[in-house]
Amino acid sequence: MKKSVSFLTCLLTFPLVFASCGGEKDARVKKATISTFSSYEEMQTFNYYNSFGKIGVNTDPKFITDGNTSARVEIHGNPKGNDPSMYIWCDTKYFSANDFSYVKALTMDVFNESGRETKLTLSFTSRKNKLRKTYPGTEYLLSPGKNNLVYYIDRQVAKYLCDIDALEYIRFDFAQTDSFDTFSLLYLDNLEAHYEYTETEALIKEIERTETTDEILYFEDKIDLFNVNALSYQCSSASYPKISINTNPLYVSQGSKSLKVDVAVNPNEGHPDPWPGIRIEKEYLSSFDFTAYGDDAEISFDILNAGYKTKTLAWNVRDKKDNSLEVAAAVLPAGEWVRVTAKLSDMRYKNGRQGEPLDLSALESFTINYAHEYGGQSYAFYVDNFYISK
Known part of the structure; x- marks a missing residue:
């Protein structure tokens, strides 16, 4: 050019x-x-x-x-x-x-x-x-x-x-x-x-997600993949997982698709305690009004550990003030679906790392990390059915 x-x-x-x-x-x-x-x-x-x-x-x-x-x-x-x-x-x-x-x-x-x-x-x-x-x-x-x-x-x-x-x-x-x-x-x-100039404005207009009232992510739409980012705490970007949309019904808890998270082993990674995972960012979370839900509301998702041994999981929520709170933890046996649930009342009233509750009107991220031992084998997780229940 x-x-x-x-x-x-x-x-x-x-x-x-x-x-x-x-x-x-x-x-x-x-x-x-x-x-x-x-x-x-x-x-x-x-x-x-x-x-x-x-x-x-x-x-x-x-x-x-x-x-x-x-x-x-x-x-x-x-x-x-x-x-x-x-x-x-x-x-x-x-x-x-x-x-x-x-x-x-x-x-x-x-x-x-x-x-x-x-x-x-x-x-x-x-x-x-x-x-x-x-x-x-x-x-x-x-x-x-x-x-x-x-x-x-x-x-x-x-x-x-x-x-x-x-x-x-x-x-x-x-x-x-x-x-x-x-x-x-x-x-x-x-x-x-x-x-290519063949598309009309109707074909390239903004995508409208086909979601139900309380859905966060079901991973049924092609854009759902792009509302999630891979990350790895205490690791370099070379150890970030690979994420994709799965269509194999063996790894789906609802609908016809789920999110696949491939966790590979980086033999050169120096930290002995890496935590690879995924994060839903504020650009997507800002479309939800979490303040409109009562204290009885819960946010849940299904996760399948398709690896070779039991893993542990931590779910952290962060707001715009960089205040974070671990809202759920779980043990994930190999080959089993597990429903992970967080109470909205915990986010509303429990103090986070900054010594105050989360600001539900300005949530920045949902981060889900898995403990991964250094030198272990590669494995995969499947995430599905992320929603709010009243």
């Missing part, structure tokens, strides 16, 4: 101005180059985090898709830290387009010369009115040699989750190395945006 900045910015900002009429060919942009990684000066506008490594300009044609250059990237990282990451900003002289309302996919060519498979995750973040929102990433397993990545964007979901017309940056998360003595070697080229 850097070769035609002002022209493409106009197209992105006013995509309907160039609509075809009178039989003329549709002149709206169908594909735009975000980066060809052609200069070190351009790469200096990127941001790098978490002991990233090295990046430079490659001129070896074996690792170039188009033009004369690509990026040569050495991923070093910290085996005990967060995954190395790189941000490409959406408002520089090389790439100046923030409106992705009509972008259906990003594509990029990656040459993996590490001598082994390695992972790369693509995502993007928007910013409007000082509020950042992130569209969920897609993880790719890069085979040795050339890989053609396609990052599809569900525009209906994107419009629900973030401000798709106000992108701030595109994010690349790279897999950690096994030790400080090793690194992954990748070549990046030809990062492009692909546009």
